[in-house]
Amino acid sequence: MSESLYSSYDLAALLDPNTGFAPRLRQLCRDHAPHQLPEITEAENSASPDVSQEELDVLRMEANTWGLLQAVMPARKTEPEPHVHSHIILATNSYTPTSTLAQAIMHSSVLLTEFVVAREWLHETAPQPQYPEATTGLRNQRGSVQELDPDAMNRGDGQSLAADDSGSEKNLAQALYSFVRAGRLDEAAESCRKAHQPWRAASIRGSLLFQWQAIALNPNLPDPERILYAALTPCPQTFSVFKSACRTWEDHLWAQISILCEEKQTAEMMKLGGGFWDGGLAVLENMPSPPSQEEDAAEEEEWEREATSTLETLGSVHLAIILDRTNSLLETFATGLRDGNFDPESSEYPTMTRFFAHLCLYLRMIDIPVPPLATQVILEAYLQVLEAAGQRELIAMYAGTLGDNTVERYAMFLTSLELTADVNERRLALTRPREHGLDVHKMAVVTAERTIDRAFELLPQMKGPLPSVIPLQATPSDVELLLLRSIEWTTFEDGTHDTALEQATVILRYFLGAGRVSLAKNLVEMLPRELASIDQSEERATEYLHYRQFFTIWDNLDRVVECQSLEVSIINWDTRAAWLSDYTGLIDHAYDARVSMSSNLKRALELANIVADSRYKLYDNFLHLDGRRLGEYLDAVGRATIAGLEGGGSDPFQVILS
Numbered sequence: 001m002s003e004s005l006y007s008s009y010d011l012a013a014l015l016d017p018n019t020g021f022a023p024r025l026r027q028l029c030r031d032h033a034p035h036q037l038p039e040i041t042e043a044e045n046s047a048s049p050d051v052s053q054e055e056l057d058v059l060r061m062e063a064n065t066w067g068l069l070q071a072v073m074p075a076r077k078t079e080p081e082p083h084v085h086s087h088i089i090l091a092t093n094s095y096t097p098t099s100t101l102a103q104a105i106m107h108s109s110v111l112l113t114e115f116v117v118a119r120e121w122l123h124e125t126a127p128q129p130q131y132p133e134a135t136t137g138l139r140n141q142r143g144s145v146q147e148l149d150p151d152a153m154n155r156g157d158g159q160s161l162a163a164d165d166s167g168s169e170k171n172l173a174q175a176l177y178s179f180v181r182a183g184r185l186d187e188a189a190e191s192c193r194k195a196h197q198p199w200r201a202a203s204i205r206g207s208l209l210f211q212w213q214a215i216a217l218n219p220n221l222p223d224p225e226r227i228l229y230a231a232l233t234p235c236p237q238t239f240s241v242f243k244s245a246c247r248t249w250e251d252h253l254w255a256q257i258s259i260l261c262e263e264k265q266t267a268e269m270m271k272l273g274g275g276f277w278d279g280g281l282a283v284l285e286n287m288p289s290p291p292s293q294e295e296d297a298a299e300e301e302e303w304e305r306e307a308t309s310t311l312e313t314l315g316s317v318h319l320a321i322i323l324d325r326t327n328s329l330l331e332t333f334a335t336g337l338r339d340g341n342f343d344p345e346s347s348e349y350p351t352m353t354r355f356f357a358h359l360c361l362y363l364r365m366i367d368i369p370v371p372p373l374a375t376q377v378i379l380e381a382y383l384q385v386l387e388a389a390g391q392r393e394l395i396a397m398y399a400g401t402l403g404d405n406t407v408e409r410y411a412m413f414l415t416s417l418e419l420t421a422d423v424n425e426r427r428l429a430l431t432r433p434r435e436h437g438l439d440v441h442k443m444a445v446v447t448a449e450r451t452i453d454r455a456f457e458l459l460p461q462m463k464g465p466l467p468s469v470i471p472l473q474a475t476p477s478d479v480e481l482l483l484l485r486s487i488e489w490t491t492f493e494d495g496t497h498d499t500a501l502e503q504a505t506v507i508l509r510y511f512l513g514a515g516r517v518s519l520a521k522n523l524v525e526m527l528p529r530e531l532a533s534i535d536q537s538e539e540r541a542t543e544y545l546h547y548r549q550f551f552t553i554w555d556n557l558d559r560v561v562e563c564q565s566l567e568v569s570i571i572n573w574d575t576r577a578a579w580l581s582d583y584t585g586l587i588d589h590a591y592d593a594r595v596s597m598s599s600n601l602k603r604a605l606e607l608a609n610i611v612a613d614s615r616y617k618l619y620d621n622f623l624h625l626d627g628r629r630l631g632e633y634l635d636a637v638g639r640a641t642i643a644g645l646e647g648g649g650s651d652p653f654q655v656i657l658s
Helices: 021-031 038-047 053-077 086-091 097-105 110-123 163-182 185-194 199-204 213-217 223-234 236-243 247-274 275-279 280-284 292-313 317-320 326-338 350-364 372-388 392-399 403-416 423-436 440-458 480-489 492-511 517-526 527-531 538-569 574-594 599-612 617-621 630-645
Strands: none
Touching: 021 350, 053 110, 053 317, 053 423, 086 247, 097 110, 097 247, 097 275, 110 247, 110 280, 110 317, 110 350, 163 185, 163 223, 163 350, 185 199, 185 292, 185 392, 185 480, 185 492, 199 223, 199 423, 213 223, 223 630, 236 247, 247 292, 247 317, 292 317, 317 326, 317 630, 326 350, 326 372, 350 372, 372 403, 392 403, 392 423, 403 423, 403 440, 423 440, 440 480, 480 517, 492 517, 492 527, 492 538, 517 538, 527 538, 527 574, 599 630, 617 630
16 A cells, blocks of 8 residues: 555545545455455454464554544544634524534534544444343332332332342443443433333433433442443543443543543533523523633633643553644654664564554655654565565555655665576566656666675685686586676666666676686676667677677587587497588688687787786786696787788788788
8 A cells, every 4th residue: 555546646535434545444454364364353253373362453453543543634634614603603592502502612622523533433443332131121129110210229218129130230231331332322222221221211311411420429329330320421520430440541541532522511511601401591691701712712722731631641552643643653663663672573563564654654645744764764664574574566566655765775675585586576576666656777777786786795806817717617606696697687678778788797707707607608698689789888889799709709619629529439430420520610610700700819919918018917827836827828829820820911910900
């Protein structure tokens, strides 16, 4: 997943609640697990051994986090709709419903709006509610409960519930709390009716407008009952009861945000006097004057500071998103990566790096600034995860998000392939970045340069006498093969052939200087024919032509030697005659090659001046006991001089001067 998925950067498409970036990643997390991504719910039900519970928990958390991002980001990236202040609404119509005033209060505060959105997200991600068992109604020791109050079974004439009914009542209260935790009050009320407790259904629905703090604070009631009504009436007074039911970080955040939302709404409603429906006619006669814009802003700023301070004690990724502190979140994670605070071998590491990498990309795509250095660190860490997992098809896509470092980073990956990928795999890996609009030719050149540099770092430096090329060639080492195959990167496409020619001549010089003639010959055979037609650099093109001519002659001599070796196995005259004919033909062909390339004689004789030049000290090579002797070289010079006279004339220098 990268910018290529949304190449048009259509903000509406990116923020779409069903098909946008965050919903798609949320769905991927829900549907998939690492490697072969099975659906989470199915994996839980079947207890698949391939997906641990820890992995499922991490995936669920990642899915929930993308859900939170989808919940809060659209409002931050779109212009808010104009709204009318609650004071103006009430002044215009004193009989405005309380619910309308509550909506106006929420819209007037950006942070309160986001808290409400976060609370709805916490409802959506809550555990599935527990459905209570069906009952036929509650009975006490003397008969059915006769009072409508929610705590009726706990009062009056010392009556008490039967043991079975008491257990059912506890289970019902716990089930109802799970519905409240999930924000499903209608279903909670319906469960009460099915349990033949319409009075409790009425109290739950009434909590939308009224608070039942007395029930939550009554120590004579069972804990499940108190917790249920504390959740329905979140406030500082009921917090201690409310908190006792919190088991997870999300539960604690839900409790704190619920209290902050209710307290803010209550405080603002008190400033309004409540309107007719809360305060009656007296409110209409004593309407409070609206605060000035400066006073309103100062009060809002003070509340935001207090609310933020209250939540900061919880600290988490989700809270950073809710409080719009994603930059700090990314910086903290990147610092942890740099400092080695996370174990790359842990099961959570791939998921963490994947989430933060996609978070960086998501924020960039919706034009929310992200810290550049932290982003580079996080994306690099995720690329390393992909490399370790062998997911080569994804690396090009994510490397393309690194901006100016894209070419170097992807070239680093291509270089790391070394000898593990065959030529077709290399070609595919190199061309993948083209799908994401990246410069494949530049990547090919950088990869080849990196590979050549690495090979030369590992290969021995050439020094001492030139090695003999006559003995049987040793099997190429991995480093020699790496140097040989480095040329592949720049031979795949025509656009890098000029670089391939330059690099080929460098590699050929090394192989020939090291006496590795077979490898040099293999290199020439690997090069595309088009290189012979490149003439931008005449000197380099001429050098390459000479190498090709050299190996043409070398092949001829190889065939002569091979044919000569067959002589010992000839057992009759007819066979010998056939062999002699072939052998003579090869000798003539080799001789013709010498004649047709007479310029080689000139160069062979000119080489004598270089050998004799004291600046190069090439004569030292003839002083080693295990090397060629000077007399052998002079004999070769003499034969070259005689060959120069074969064309006619008596001047031995004519070949050089021509």
